[in-house]
Structure formats: structure tokens, C-alpha cells
Amino acid sequence: LGSIGPGTKLPTLGHTTFEVVREGFRQNAAGLIAGGVDALLVETSQDLLQTKAAVLGCRAALTEAGLDLPVFAQVTVETTGTMLLGSEIGAALTALEPLGIDFIGMNCATGPAEMSEHLRYLAKNARVGLSCMPNAGLPVLTKDGAHYPLSPAELADAHEAFVRDYGLAL
Template structure:
């Protein structure tokens, strides 16, 4: 793998502007990616016969991925997330493409960066790209995978995202605090390797039972993660806004770190056409 180029002055300026915005106002991000891609009915050939591997579309159908970013920017969001939720070791390894993590991550970030810059050029308003770092499919706390293997895979993911032009990294939908830590440390190592410092966001997934998948409560998560130097902490996925309110109340009272929240449109309902999310705007 060729070394990534050093960060440009533009990328440093964008990240600084994002930090300023996060400190002074509400910054609005996009919504779903997977269901938007599915709605365009990509073929098995588009997936290179790796059905459901959305990250492959960054290479085979960048037009589809681009159209999702365009739809979100068109309705006024400040940020979009990259199509890289599964560009990590445990998820990519199930498709036997763990050697392509950096390639898929960089391609996903580059598509989003191009769209963000095009919209910014039209009206002079800054738009940002959040590099999506997903949880993968293995839980290290249960011995599914070694911590260092996960961490190094996340570093490749983050280095690709930064090389492609991401302005921040969002470690999201995390369910196991050891996996969360491996993602954050991998992201930090990527920043050090490339000589950049971008906002690092940590977003947890809580079950309807009120705890993370492995039983961690919100207070335990905050205590474990806040010392790792994250810029934002919050919740995404799993539940709708109502179920997240108590966790957000706790964070609002106890967190020294600013908050973020990206709820699902309610709990998904499985139908013959796939998952349906019942809540409207």
C-alpha cells in the first residue's frame, strides 16, 4: 500500500472550522445510508458477487453513493457520513476482503468529499465529511477476535478515510466497550501516522433493555471512554428518540464532552420488503 499524502492546508482549515461549529451551534448530519442504497436496487454484479457489502459500491457504483450524499446536502445538512460502515477487519474479513479496507475507506471518503466541495462551491457554505467507522461483527470482550487485530484494522480504516478527505472520524454503533476502545485507539494511531488532528466522535448503541449489548450502562461507558480524548459522545441506531432520552439526560448532566445523537426512525419492523422504520420526521 502506497503511503498516504500529507494533509493539505484545506483539510486542516476544514477540521478547525468543524470544531468551531461544534462548539458554538447545533451541527446537523445526515440520516440512513444502507436503506438509501438498497432503494436504488444495486445488482449482484455491482456488489462483485459480495451481496450486501455496501462498501464495494464505492468502487463499482460511485454514482449511487454520490446520489445519497447529494440528497442529504440538498435538504440542508451540514455533514454527511461516508459509506464505510463495514470497512473494518471483522466485517470485511467475512467477505474475505480484509486486504481492501484502506482502498474502500479512501474511495468512500473521496466520493463524499467531492460532493461536499461541489455544494460548498455553489453557495460558499462549508460542508463536512464524517468518516464512518462501524462496529464490525465480532465482540472482543467475548473472545471473538483479538484486540490488536481489531485495532490495527480500524487504523487502516481511519487512514483511508483521512487520505480520502474526511474532516472527522465517527466511531459509531458500538456495543462492546473493548471494541469501542480498539476503534478509538486505531483512529488516534491513524491521525498520528498521517500527522493530522481531526475531531473524533464516539457514538454508542443501547438496547431497549437500557444497556449496551454486553450489559454496560451509560455511566460506565462515559467513565471508560471520556479519558480517551473524544470530541463528542452520544448515541445512535438501536432505538428511536424516546428510548434514548434517559441516556442523553444522564450525559447532559455528567459529561464534560459535548453530545451528539442520531436516533433511528423508531425500532425497525421486519416486513416482506425488508426492515421498515415506522416514525416520520
């Protein structure tokens, strides 16, 4: 999987334009395609407009290359229950699925417990494959830096439950 994103310029906040972001992601995807990736993963997306630009940039790069590779879109939902700029998981699904993504999912910011309800929504409503890459729980700040509380076995158990309960493919 060729990983793309999230980037530091958020078009929703006026940091840049949609067109500039889409072109940057197109170039990123074109490089990954030239390098031989099997799929493109737009990930850690916190701004729905930025995510749409990334997916459209990937699609443009694939068209230019004459290829039809899978495109994954993973958004980051904060502990508040929304993406950083306020979009809920239903809005992300509604905006991204029509763009021809092959998988939708979540990653980063939270652990499996905080992702469960959002994944349940996707499992009930998405017409594309589901993916998820949670952190090993919510980070705990210590004097030695961030620590993630879940053990590898606990994180593996959570992934197994996601596959069983929500039909995740990745």
C-alpha cells in the same frame, strides 16, 4: 464524517484480540484520513472494548498523519438499557472520555423515546460534545420488511427536543 464500525468481531466475547481490532480500525481510519475526512465517527458500537480499540486506532492513525481531527464515539444502547454486552451509558462515558474523544453519543437500535434517559445522563455528566442519530422509532416487522413508525416531521421534532433539552451539537 468518516464512518467507522462497528465490525463483526467482538473482543469481549473472544472473537479476536484487542490488538487485532485496534489495528483494523487504525487502517480504516488511515484510509479515511487519506481520503480527506474532516472528522472520524466510530459508530454503532455494541462492545465497549471494541469501541476503545476503535478510538485508539483512530488516534494512532491521526498521530501517524500528523493531524488533529475530531473523533466522535457513538454507542448503541438496546431496549434493555445497556449496550449489547451489558455496559451502561455511564460505563461508556467513563471508558471513552479519557481517550480524548471530542463527542460522545448514541445511534441505531432504538428511536428517540428510548434514547432520552441515556442522553439526559450524558448531558449531565459528559465534558465533551454530544451527538445522536436515532432510528425513526423502533422497527416494526411487517410482511414487506421492517418499517419505522416515525414520520420525518416527528423525527425532526425529536431531534429539535434533543438539541433544546440536552444540548446536542450533532
